[in-house]
Amino acid sequence: MLKYQEIAREIEKKIKTENLKQGTKLPSVGELVAQYKVSKNTILRTLKELEVKGAIYQVQGSGIFVRRRNRKGYITLLEHKGFSGDLDYLEVESKVINFEIVAATEEIANNLQCEIGDKVYLVKRIQSIQGQILSVEESYYKKRLITFLNRSIIEGSIFQYLEEGLNIHVGFSDKYLSVHKTKGQISKYLGLPENSPMLLVEEIYYTNNGEPFDFSKLYYHYEHSQFFLQS
Amino acid sequence: MLKYQEIAREIEKKIKTENLKQGTKLPSVGELVAQYKVSKNTILRTLKELEVKGAIYQVQGSGIFVRRRNRKGYITLLEHKGFSGDLDYLEVESKVINFEIVAATEEIANNLQCEIGDKVYLVKRIQSIQGQILSVEESYYKKRLITFLNRSIIEGSIFQYLEEGLNIHVGFSDKYLSVHKTKGQISKYLGLPENSPMLLVEEIYYTNNGEPFDFSKLYYHYEHSQFFLQS
Numbered sequence: 001m002l003k004y005q006e007i008a009r010e011i012e013k014k015i016k017t018e019n020l021k022q023g024t025k026l027p028s029v030g031e032l033v034a035q036y037k038v039s040k041n042t043i044l045r046t047l048k049e050l051e052v053k054g055a056i057y058q059v060q061g062s063g064i065f066v067r068r069r070n071r072k073g074y075i076t077l078l079e080h081k082g083f084s085g086d087l088d089y090l091e092v093e094s095k096v097i098n099f100e101i102v103a104a105t106e107e108i109a110n111n112l113q114c115e116i117g118d119k120v121y122l123v124k125r126i127q128s129i130q131g132q133i134l135s136v137e138e139s140y141y142k143k144r145l146i147t148f149l150n151r152s153i154i155e156g157s158i159f160q161y162l163e164e165g166l167n168i169h170v171g172f173s174d175k176y177l178s179v180h181k182t183k184g185q186i187s188k189y190l191g192l193p194e195n196s197p198m199l200l201v202e203e204i205y206y207t208n209n210g211e212p213f214d215f216s217k218l219y220y221h222y223e224h225s226q227f228f229l230q231s
Numbered sequence: 232m233l234k235y236q237e238i239a240r241e242i243e244k245k246i247k248t249e250n251l252k253q254g255t256k257l258p259s260v261g262e263l264v265a266q267y268k269v270s271k272n273t274i275l276r277t278l279k280e281l282e283v284k285g286a287i288y289q290v291q292g293s294g295i296f297v298r299r300r301n302r303k304g305y306i307t308l309l310e311h312k313g314f315s316g317d318l319d320y321l322e323v324e325s326k327v328i329n330f331e332i333v334a335a336t337e338e339i340a341n342n343l344q345c346e347i348g349d350k351v352y353l354v355k356r357i358q359s360i361q362g363q364i365l366s367v368e369e370s371y372y373k374k375r376l377i378t379f380l381n382r383s384i385i386e387g388s389i390f391q392y393l394e395e396g397l398n399i400h401v402g403f404s405d406k407y408l409s410v411h412k413t414k415g416q417i418s419k420y421l422g423l424p425e426n427s428p429m430l431l432v433e434e435i436y437y438t439n440n441g442e443p444f445d446f447s448k449l450y451y452h453y454e455h456s457q458f459f460l461q462s
Contacts, residue, residue, distance in 0.1 A: 057441050067441070172285070172461065177408075178457040178458070196428075199410045208288075210254055210288050222409075227409070228406070231406070
């Protein structure tokens, strides 16, 4: 981790542990330079990082202030896979209910930019928080890129395995959101009556070369999930 | 508009008018420098801008490539107010159905960080596309900051008026998303049976001083709206 990221993390931690409210004034650039014994440039990069993350805002001629969402229990929509850290204090449990190699349907092929019939890993999981079902997730991984997966990998962090094991780096992602009525198997998994409201989030993850490798469909339980987005 | 933004806009326009596909290779940094007769630094800022906007991606040692969503008719979740440009070729019509000054309820006061009973402008609008209802919007503007509004302003671009007329600049926004069943008046406005699925987007807009001035609740018709998000 680079120095400016390290300092950013420390400031973020301070905001959390001291439970600083939105609008709390933070030390000035000069004070931060003195405090962390780094160059002004490093501090400016730190502040840029914190600003992009939505942890602070800067007012010209006035200073640096804490930025915090004022609601708890919301999932951050822009974070990459894995909810940890979003739902403060709450542990998300993930249970694999299906794991197999299947042939890409037209829908999968379109989203993964591959041929119909190409091999893809299908991983189906149910996510829950404190015994409440949060979502059902259906993920399709392009086998040509993700050459190997097994149960123990998919029960841990797939993304960490991709980075460290397969040297595949996530470049960017597209997310498509739409609202539907629950149908069939999904209703059962979510424990909801047929035709209940449901948020569907379709995510496509690309490598840093721009090739899609993961197409996921997340079906969210409308009573147990809420989302947050900063801009 | 600064030079690097101007060039960014030109490149974006070129991608749209020539309908370049995702993955199309764009000219190199050197070629762009020669083409636009600007410094390398300007081009690097242009590319950063386009990258953040999700219009391109860069692959180290390989080049600059077009990034495009592969689905049409989705509303970009991160754009500020106003859908123009998102739903390509489709015009969003907005009809004001209520405009008055009301006293802030507890909910409004919490979100606008003001006192219960403080005066707020309430603007209620119905948005539609080609005769189909997209959403119902209830916006509350803090009167202490937004000192004056009238029908002709709210029928145009409120945000442009704030910037140019009141010198209020938008700093950042929070968005909260949740899924519900439609109830009462909202069902009627959306033209849906009671208990239909519905996406509620609550938006809070802050000035560049960090003060909230606009709290809006947008109720989306689940069959006529879909959303897009890049990261």
